[in-house]
Amino acid sequence: MQNLADQDMRRFGAVNWMGLWTLAQRETLRFLAVWTQTLLAPLVTAGLFLLIFNIAVGPGRPDVMGVPFLTFLAPGIMMMTVIQNAFANTSSSMVISKVQGNIVDTLMPPLSPLEILLGYLAGGIARGVLIALMLAAALALGLGLMPQHPALALVFVILGGAFMGALGLLAGVFANKFDQMAAITNFIVTPLAFLSGTFYSVDALPPLLNRISHVNPVFYLIDGLRYGMIGVSDSNPMLGMAVCLLSTLLICAVIWQMLRTGYRLKA
Template structure:
């Protein structure tokens, strides 16, 4: 018999690319995850240091421009109210950038085949890319938490919840980044998705305001934005206060992540906009 992947060889053994039910290519998946992690660590000034500077500028500008004239929000100082939202916004933007840029760069340079050819299933590809996004998101979040402690004297009220919502948020935007990367064939296309979808979702999610400040119809629109639940969940993890039920928000975020990951899996499986 032929010795193709998954078929019996003349010696009665299976080929290297076999896929038995329940079998996972752990080594290949780990290798992909390490590649995605080392890719952003190699340019840490751009992927880790720059987000910290941007987050610090957001806090400084809003504090100087609005802070002195703004009273407490949710029972805390305005700067303390802003910090968790800016933290989560920074995490999700970096998680999205990690997966989307990796796929788009590979497509533009013509080496996407190096990712698709190894014996990795569609699910393993999704898991490997999401691991890299989660790692970048967790590192950025950790650096910001460490920086906020001496700068503002802020310590998370619910650290386990904050860790969970950061991890889920990084995976959600990482999955969205995979979808965007597969859809895009050029840098300007991924830039359009970032500017017209990801950035508005992040800025119109309650990062700089509470829902109480909005009219009724805008509150309804905000509740339809899954990123709102990430910002609100981070605020609950840091301050112990939130605009909505944290458990409901986490459920919505997990379901959104599952839908995006499933779509990513299907497109990897079918080769949609990936294979010539």
């Protein structure tokens, strides 16, 4: 008992860096092992979106916010792909562990709730950043699109991965079955991604829809990346960064409480 007490005292206030690194590595290697599905497939899907819009709209489409429509569209497609895959990474990992009954392998090691949270988020962010870098290279080669503010663009990609990775973990903790996760994806995540200025400027919306869009954190993610990539935006990027950061911290606080209490994780 004394040894356990001494170990707890040594553990209190410290970070289990080895455990955190191991969990983050597991979450990263998990999607790298099937890279054709987790990295290549999103790249192809994003390319098809751009191709279809280019064919359907055509070169005669008026400029949007002073830039060609395809150039305006590209950052929105990039961020949409990033957030969808960050969400999928954390949510699928959590739900699969719960369904297969091996979530105990994550809960039993000497990892604090915060360390578990950060470990899962690391995998979602890593997947989002890798996809963004691949898409940025493809856009540079295909459209000659080079980031106007690369550091800011990277910050918003990381924020996008963190926000939707946290939301995915929240959904994964809440869902006990795959059909529950599918419902969350179809009725929450997809509308957030599509109704956020991905394919249009929110200034073109009616006043009510415009105000609703400004409540959606995904709008600020897309708008911030658009500014980082092409130098135009519907809102102040600094405001968007603050909104996204606060939204991410709020979701992380909810997940931390769930992990701390074992909500829907412990029988």
